[in-house]
Amino acid sequence: DTAVSQTPKYLVTQMGNDKSIKCEQNLGHDTMYWYKQDSKKFLKIMFSYNNKELIINETVPNRFSPKSPDKAHLNLHINSLELGDSAVYFCASSQYGGNGNTIYFGEGSWLTVV
């Protein structure tokens, strides 16, 4: 059983298109995240949701809009895709609060904008 699952795993699309990446976790966690990993493997937080509410929104263009229908799902919608959006996007989850709450990652979604 995959604890954090995201789809699609691979996505190739043209500039200007709108696309979504879906994420679901079955760990019973109350907090979910989106991270972006660039070509140099650098991992950077984009968003964090706790119980469906946005708690972290790093400097991310407005073209990126996360949506959390419930605490087990956090989807990422991207409008007007640009070449620079090409990256690997990781969904993750954890249980909020206290020390030592490990964040668990999905397998990643490879987005290529052409």
Next chain:
Amino acid sequence: GESVGLHLPTLSVQEGDNSIINCAYSNSASDYFIWYKQESGKGPQFIIDIRSNMDKRQGQRVTVLLNKTVKHLSLQIAATQPGDSAVYFCAEKSGAGNMLTFGGGTRLMVKP
């Protein structure tokens, strides 16, 4: 051998040797640290963690050392195996939202 985890450097070790991967973290208020392993085509996987009130923690074949004075974290892998080949990231937790900030990663290559 040693390597500093900035700009994805590569550490190459012989199978059976011990590996040491280093990481300098940025925030003196960070209270929790994790090492992740990322294999090609996969997401980061939890290896071992340590809280700021400890300076050493051991797992199976792995040891994490924390030096808060110089804000330094290291991961030691004993008897390195080919399956250990991956990119290793340190991450620190501080501030609101349980947010993890990742270091730049180190690629470990194990030669048979």
